Amino acid sequence: MSDHEQLHRQLIDSMTASGSLRTEPWKRAAEAVPRHEFLRGGFFRLVPGSVPSAWAPVVEEGDGWLEGCYADESLVTQIAGTIVPADIRGEIMRQPTSSSTVPSLVLRMWEDLQVDPGSKVLEIGTGTGYSTAVGCARLGEENVTSIEYDQEVAARAQTALGRIGMYPTLVTGDGLLGHGDGAPYDRVIATCGVRTVPAKWIEQTRPGGLILVTVGGWLGSSELARLTVHEDGTASGPLLGGGVSFMLARPQLPPPLGLLPDLSVGKERETVTGADVLNNWTSRFVVQLAVPHAQRLTLQQDARTEDVLIDTKSGSWCVLYEEAGRWMVRQDGPDALWDAVEEHLGRWHAAGTPALEEFTVHVTAEGQSIRW
Incomplete structure (x- = not known):
């Protein structure tokens, strides 16, 4: 058995054991497709500890290439819309745009x-x-x-x-x-x-x-x-x-934010809903439903961290930060973004914080809605 055949068998066995490969017809399909044939152009590895994220190329037949091809991992194959592993010597700090x-x-x-x-x-x-x-x-x-x-x-x-x-x-x-x-x-x-x-x-x-x-x-x-x-x-x-x-x-990617608004103005108040809801996968999904045109960025201001949401459609924005153990929000624009977030999260909590598996997507001629 060749190296790639042995690695392929190990991947099939691993996917079967984990439950991601559940039926015999799809097991046979997976066995019929050698993944390394689709990665002959190489792939990029994330450089450990790099901030911002840096990527290093792994080229065909290079150190770790074949093992990487048969790892149960997502492998970045293009960066910044055009750059492939063969284009790079060293590292690159740009956004991935295609992957396996x-x-x-x-x-x-x-x-x-x-x-x-x-x-x-x-x-x-x-x-x-x-x-x-x-x-x-x-x-x-x-x-x-x-x-x-x-x-x-x-x-x-x-x-x-x-x-x-x-x-x-x-x-x-x-x-x-x-x-x-x-x-x-x-x-x-x-x-x-x-x-x-x-x-x-x-x-x-x-x-x-x-x-x-x-x-x-x-x-x-x-x-x-x-x-x-x-x-x-x-x-x-x-x-x-x-x-x-x-x-x-x-x-459907977000548009560039461009010049930021003056985040020092606006109405400020205390809120019981802090920016930590943006760090949880499920609650962030609910927030997304409330403010679907918002983008998030994090700023360091006056020795504190501020989480910012900016609505790219209306221009509305909100800033959240902690002060003396309390969460504060400052917002401005035609729509009160954090008010909308609080209202939507409040209804989700009132329903018992259902898991995402309890959500349903509806698509009609009028648009899309997602409800629990």
Whole structure:
């Protein structure tokens, strides 16, 4: 048994033992796809202890490359929209823009999609092509269409898929628009996050079909949702839990904040709801529902830490800080942001702080709502 075969077997066994790989058909699909073929361009490793985050390239056949390919980890494959591992000697301090998803999550999502033999699937976000290949191994390449926003990422995925003899329908374009030429689909699966589920996905999915997508927002809390498409053109379904996170689809990324407003003005008061609610995954998700256009930043002012929310749509803002053991909030603009947060969190607490698995997503022609 070769090194990569041995590492591949260890990964399959690990995913089976952890419960992320639960059924025999998907186990066979995972066994059929060698992950290292989709990472021949290398990947980036986070430099331990770096602040701000720095990334170092790991190139093909380099030290730790093959072991990394078969680790159950997410591997960054592109930084700042264009930079790949071969471009860098040393370290780079920019934001990741493409990655190879954790294999156990890939398999969990395909299983959560509840496909039947012959199901016709649209995948949003080809990435390296590994997830696409797993879908082809289970369903047949003729039943898989995958769309990728980035042309260079798409080209590398096509090459990798060709290396292992898989030729699904690959499309380069805005995944939020779907791919109408192949519709209707039985299933849609997204390997990017969205703030709102696109109407095109619902239009292109047959009634009774399923859409599996991570729903989140600009405060960085998200969750996997499985929506059923209804005859009336709406879709609804539960969040599935597990704290799943993906990079947001590029067209839904937050706009640059630009010049900050004068944060020293505004009305100030004490609040029983402190900025610590922004550090908890579930409560931050609830906050996100209350102020969906808000972005967060942290400032050091007068020897104290201030948490700032700025609404990029209305221009409203709030600042939170601790003083003598009390939380204080200062806010200004057309909307009182922290008042909205307190009200939404208050209703969530009154309901018994339900877990995210008890939330339901509803998408209609009027828009999207998430309720518990």
